[in-house]
Amino acid sequence: MRTFRIVGAAALFMFSTGVLQAQTGEQQKMKTFIDGLMKKMTIDEKIGQLNLVVGGEATTGSVVSTDVDTKIRKGQVGGIFSVTSPGRIRKIQELAVNQSRLKIPIIFGLDVIHGYKTIFPIPLGLASTWDMNLIEQSARIAAQEASADGLNWTFSPMVDVSRDPRWGRISEGSGEDPYLGSVIAKAMVRGYQGKSLADNNTIMACVKHFALYGAAEAGRDYNTTDMSRVRMYNDYLPPYKAAIDAGVGSVMSSFNEIDGIPATANKWLLTDVLRKQWGFKGMVVSDYTSVNEMIDHGMGDLQQVSALALKAGLDMDMVGEGFLTTLKKSLNEGKVTVADIDRACRMVLEAKYKLGLFEDPYRYCDENRARTEIFNEANRRKAREIAAKSFVLLKNQQQVLPLQKKGTIALVGPLANAKENMVGTWSVAADVTKPISLLAGLKEVLGANGKVLYAKGANVTEDSLLEVRTSIFGKPFERDNRPADVMIREALAAAEQADVVVAALGELAEMTGEASSRSDLTLPQSQVNLLQALVKTGKPVVVVLFTGRPLAIPDVDKIAPAILNVWFGGSEAGHAIADVLFGDINPSGKLTATFPMNVGQVPIYYSHKNTGRPLNGQWFQKFRSNYLDVPNEPLYPFGYGLSYTTFTYGDLKLSSQSLKGNQRLTASITVTNTGKYAGEEVVQLYIRDVVGTNTRPLKELKGFQKISLQPGESRQVSFTITPEDLKFYNHELKYDWEAGDFTIFIGGNARDLKSGQVNWQK
Template identity: 50%
Template sequence: MKHYLPLALILSFTFSAASAQDKKIEKKIDSVLKLMTLDEKIGQLNQYTGDRDATGPITNNPNKLKDIKDGKLGSMLNVRGAKETREVQEVAMQSRMKIPLIFGLDVIHGYRVTFPIPLAEAASWDLKAIENSARVAARETAASGVHWTFAPMVDIARDPRWGRVMEGAGEDTYLGSQISTARVKGFQGKGLGNLDAVMACAKHFAAYGAAIAGRDYNPVDMSEHTLWEVYLPPFKAAVDAGAATFMNSFNTLNGIPATGNAYLQRDILKGQWKYTGFVVSDWGSIGEMIAHGYAKDKSQAAELALNAGSDMDMESRSYLPNLAKLVADKKVSVALIDDAVRRILRKKFELGLFNDPYRFSNESRQEKELNSPQNRKDALLMAEKSMVLLKNENQVLPLAKNLKKIAVIGPLGKSEKDMQGFWSIQWQNDNLVSLYQGLKNKVGNQTELLYAKGCEIEGTSTAGFAEAVETAKQADVVIMAVGETLDMSGEAKSKANIHIPGVQEDLIKAIQATGKPVVVLLMAGRPLIFNWTADHVPAIMYTWWLGSEAGNAMTNVLYGDYNPAGKLPMTFPRDEGQIPLYYNYLSTGRPAKNDQDTRYRSAYLDIQNSPKFAFGYGLSYTTFDYSNLVLSKTEMGMNDKISVSFTLKNTGKYDGEEVAQLYLQDKFASVVRPVKELKDFQKVMLKAGESKTITFNIDKEKLSFYNQQLKWTAEPGDFKLMIGTASNNIKLEKDFTLK
């Protein structure tokens, strides 16, 4: 990897892009910079945490407020609430330069009202709904005096052992890029400076989702081709959508820590992509370059990070005590410090904080916005859209309206806090709705609800099985709530075993043996393995962690008041030994034709190659038919387009939505291409019996890829077009040629 664009070129990129954007702000930044001492400039690059909502190891600092007053701080995270942010900002206004602080917070899937975890929202394949989810979170966050969220996480993740898959959009680059754009737009609304907008932060730059063995903070080792083809596009989408900030990642990339990686931050982000926002380190990641063996002490870590393009130091305490001496020793240039400060000041001006440092700290606006009925209504709809129906034999679902007795069985049946999921803001009186409460809200006194916990989520005790079985025998139908606790997926929650924890699947077997109709609801932050359940239970719904309105949403889907339409954004494996497993793999010289074709083939002897549930898979209470595929032409030039149309018909008895997915395969190219790649999709609502003509357009961009020289290009040749309801369920296909 080549490092370091010339300094003059770096600064020219910044100036040209910024001057075109807002010359007035640039003049104001120049004026402020001229008045600042070197120590005050370094202070702007320093970020401390508040005393609550900590998301990393806290370094004790009894002089925190004094540092703010002395101008040694540019930002704080984990300070929230209109009153609290105003109080801290008042301290900053006592500094010599009176430069306001930026307040940041991990608002990952909702602030006061909790939405489904990001991976669940990705399962909706509904970009407008995802954007609105971020919009609601932004309104609540901004009303609480917070200016900045450390989201969206746009890491592509192909390994469900990695706990942070719950925080992203799954395994696919195209879907991930679309969701990256939607979330940035949602957080930032009509633009920074509006009182309902917060700064987005695209993270983790870059390739964090490919941590070896799915173990958090682990190294990443990959070809540049894979980096550019798979992992960088969602970040470029965030740049194009106007993301205000980036966060670098904990991992090394091919031996270089991302925090000190000039190729990523200087050459690509600030160079080729001409990015004018600023880069914040992840929590303590600058200092962690010592543990990596890349820096000998915090002074060298500060030197490497600043020179590589990390503008703000989050909680490693490396910049503040060391940068001035590094400048004196000519190891860090004042020009690079000025560039970093300029980027941070620019956002403070754009937020309007220099005009009014307290403009977001309005208690009356906060009281009006937080947990409003409309926000909860939006959270309910998002939760309904996020569920994926995996199985529904004999039409067990939707439930009949006249059931006399329903048994809720399982350790998550009455859980409220687990519905919130990991990376959520903790509140008193959170009004979280459990599955049991959601059913009670729905059926009232018309249906008797029975309950048995059955077992704990972890552990080996089966002492509660007998009670659960007896409870099930009394019911017309059994709803089982099993899966993970909220703290089993997320940061530092990597797992080698991703089967359903504890004896929960044994509980499912015991209840299934009663002969009663069983519906299993799986609640988790990652794809789990549950082969016996998948093979034997008639109805299975993957509900993830759905947030504040979880129980009401699950109940609405169970009763058919909302027809599920979610599709999996990640592949579900049969066994951990298959991981990493993803749909858009490269073919080998000896590809297996099917799961039985194993002799001298790229295949396992002891397990099938295929996943248990494929990327893009998800059922509905209705059925859909694909027919009448028509291409406007079968040959296209480099500047042409092909119009692709087909008929989609709802052939069932329920109104419902279908996600029609367009995949392409470049059959022969100068670089081996995937067997298929998602290149477009449409989510379509159809009434029972209704048909619609669906149209996709194919242009050069959809046929382009990075060649051996990492040039984005399209090559003449033959392509296969595939349209289907999942990556492994193609309904229509046809070939065409690019001339």
């Protein structure tokens, strides 16, 4: 709890005590209300509150709920998702409030992942801004729009740490690092939930997927996850814990198993860790039919798995209706207790109470808000700004970028005029007719100063079936059936007339996301052939790379003079890309997930540990930990990203080389803008615990600052390090720090760092 010094210690104590008493009073008021309501409820009505149904089209599975209206009247529905607009939601809410016996309102949710109608960059792109203020603003705008359209619950943020870019849902998270993921998780929760869930322009967040979903074996979605508790606590659990600490209102269980037990029925996870260790007081919901899917896991029939999930600590069953159809039978047979059902029911009712639905069931049904607060000009301006800040400049040989706003530009490539794909995966509420394509954005920003020649040049892939599989969710991609050489010749004709070539290459939006795992992370050969032909013209070629994951593109890096990774930038992607290409905005994004040389290096991440036979240098050595055919190093490391200007780091300065106990260490470095443009740099702090009772990573991110410098300007950047930054979970799962030697690193990415040594004793 934050406190403020008013006059002295007594005043501070009184202020803190007053806030605590107010909180306790509100909690008691809620408890009294829920107690009274539950005394009136039958077992059937309590079980009904645990049933979450889909009211529109299924977005994350093939199962669609049926006969929803009848179930609402019977008190058999606690929540609905995939229904939007104040008018539709009011009608459904009226059924619950006017025609069910106890008039309990319904909670309405949707997958609002990176924007509602105004779409921001995919979460992996948002993370690449390294700007918590902008990330929080994106969630705040998403909450404003969603709540204006009748919603009060989002299944976001997804905070799964992932170090395997084969996994499609890496696009939906913040990358590979637990520290950065934790900071982003807090920012997202603050953005969605605001200062109070009772405000009608906030929505309840749901942190997901609890837990370890990002470590699915082979990067294949829904697959098994298996790891040690030490790795769980140090590397994968911190972002979930951060969301809990930030006050997230709900948690979603994951599809994968942990220690041989699916997360949805894992009592150690949902009760021992989440509630007992972390003190979570909110609601736990299953993922889409994950209760039912435990049958295929081999955990029993629907009645068995439903009972297991309830007793493990699950409160709400998404779509599968196992709770609705089996819990009463399990109660009669002694397989669950009334206390189990009451606990889950209370959690659902408390969520509705916190959202103010008992006070006013229609507080989110304001048609005036829906008309003025959604996809408005201010929101689109912010989306454009944030998108531009998310782009990562991977290469800029001979300062090809920024482009001049004059002359002729040849814009070629399968993603050049694909506006439906600009919003990326998990943009379920987007109107895909409204995003700005790169072609439209480039023409608008260039204006009458120059000319844009367009040619498609290639299909995304020559595998037409793969293209069909990924042209879904309202994102059609029109395949060009002309021969590949004809399309390339058309592109070359445009290039010959141009001063510079912009090649829009990469993935389609739905080549990442749920159920979009890939075993091949290279750029499809159809696009490689196009790029090779363009480079041979001798014209400067800028690759604008659309992707939802790290790709293995050493061939592109080798031949393309410039590469700007733009992820999927959202509603204003085309404008934002043009802003950066022409230098109106200097790119400042930094990678939050490592780009491999090839898929054989996966999983690959910066905070790995040493082996007993580490490689000395970059190239092959027999009887050392390395590959025969590729270096150990990635193509682009974590934290990497160029600018149109250059930044020089001075020597690292430490306030002391020897500390004891709770003393603080200040690590400082001077950063200078040595280029011609004003720019932003993300200064990153890493620490290595050199010797430990458990082996420790070679380095771990422990802080960062994003600074802005004018040409020639220098600034000293300082970090304060305390023993809290040195703590880790050891083999006994004790969270503490150990005395000894530490290496402090500061730099612009996880590879290029200045370092110093310090000894810290207890």
